[in-house]
Amino acid sequence: xxxxxxxxxRARRIKANARERSRMHGLNNALDNLRxxxxxxxxxxxxxxxxxxxxxxxxxWALSEVLENGQSTESHGFxxxxxxxxxxxxxxLVAGCLQLGxxxxxxxxxxxxxxxxxxxxxVGGHPLSYPSPGLPSPPYxxxxxxxxxxxxxxxxxxxxxxxxxxxxxxxxxYDGPLTPPLSISSNFALKxxxxxxxSERNYTPHPGQHAHYLSAHHFPTNTAGSLPGxxxxxxxxxxxxxxxxxxxxxxxxxxxxxxxxLFTSTEST
DNA sequence: TAGGCCATCTGGTCCT
DNA sequence: AGGACCAGATGGCCTA
Numbered sequence: 001x002x003x004x005x006x007x008x009x010r011a012r013r014i015k016a017n018a019r020e021r022s023r024m025h026g027l028n029n030a031l032d033n034l035r036x037x038x039x040x041x042x043x044x045x046x047x048x049x050x051x052x053x054x055x056x057x058x059x060x061w062a063l064s065e066v067l068e069n070g071q072s073t074e075s076h077g078f079x080x081x082x083x084x085x086x087x088x089x090x091x092x093l094v095a096g097c098l099q100l101g102x103x104x105x106x107x108x109x110x111x112x113x114x115x116x117x118x119x120x121x122x123v124g125g126h127p128l129s130y131p132s133p134g135l136p137s138p139p140y141x142x143x144x145x146x147x148x149x150x151x152x153x154x155x156x157x158x159x160x161x162x163x164x165x166x167x168x169x170x171x172x173x174y175d176g177p178l179t180p181p182l183s184i185s186s187n188f189a190l191k192x193x194x195x196x197x198x199s200e201r202n203y204t205p206h207p208g209q210h211a212h213y214l215s216a217h218h219f220p221t222n223t224a225g226s227l228p229g230x231x232x233x234x235x236x237x238x239x240x241x242x243x244x245x246x247x248x249x250x251x252x253x254x255x256x257x258x259x260x261x262l263f264t265s266t267e268s269t
Numbered sequence: 270t271a272g273g274c275c276a277t278c279t280g281g282t283c284c285t
Numbered sequence: 286a287g288g289a290c291c292a293g294a295t296g297g298c299c300t301a
Contacts, residue, residue, distance in 0.1 A: 012287080017278060019288070024276075048274060 039082060040097030051090045058082045 038055050062081035065071045083091040
């Protein structure tokens with residue numbers, strides 16, 4: 001290879017690098033646009049790329065449930081769908097953004113009812129059904145529907161004999177690794193507790209077994225932010241570890257609002 | 270210090 | 286030949 005050819009090669013490589021950088025910047029811009037239409041958007045605490053994609057997938061799925069089945073965006077199922085497969089911090093963030101109110105949450109055992117976990121197609125073959133082949137599973141705690149929102153002191157209902165017809169929404173099968181169950185106590189703080197069932201793929205609390213608790217100090221904090229409905233005084237916002245960014249978007253989650261926001265966002269891009 | 274996340278560089282492949 | 290796309294490697298930054 002002559003020196004001139006080497007220089008041509010080098011120049012070509014530099015150009016290719018610049019193009020690649022530009023391409024990745026475009027990709028990141030698109031990802032930022034996607035972040036902006038997610039239920040919780042914050043400039044200061046950005047969702048990671050993978051979490052953005054997961055949340056987007058869940059969001060589309062949840063919204064399609066709203067449109068098709070009239071499910072309420074304020075229902076627990078909606079929150080569960082949004083948080084499915086997300087990391088614990090992201091789940092906390094989403095839950096915080098959704099302003100889980102003072103009313104205790106009772107878990108909809110969609111997944112257990114449907115036997116969605118561990119393979120098996122979702123009931124009804126939802127177009128956004130899980131699993132997503134090739135989508136890596138989160139290597140961390142996941143706020144999964146079968147794990148989430150156990151009330152402190154809440155005794156798990158008998159999920160052992162679910163009716164096969166009970167699940168109309170087609171909860172997608174879980175595509176993440178087994179993680180210790182996450183729970184929400186009456187103050188909705190999230191915490192991952194060690195579980196003797198960690199090695200089991202399908203974790204189901206025994207009837208009467210208290211599922212895992214949550215501590216307020218593990219829930220998002222918004223010490224200075226203004227939350228609607230006086231939520232800032234709620235224990236969930238006195239947390240330490242997962243801080244809710246002050247600029248996080250607290251949205252009104254009515255279906256019309258969501259759809260409008262999606263369309264306007266699409267038009268603006 | 271380990272692990273997660275990210276930006277960047279790089280070489281390979283496919284297409285025009 | 287050159288551009289777009291992709292995936293692996295690498296190093297930096299941050300946090301627990």
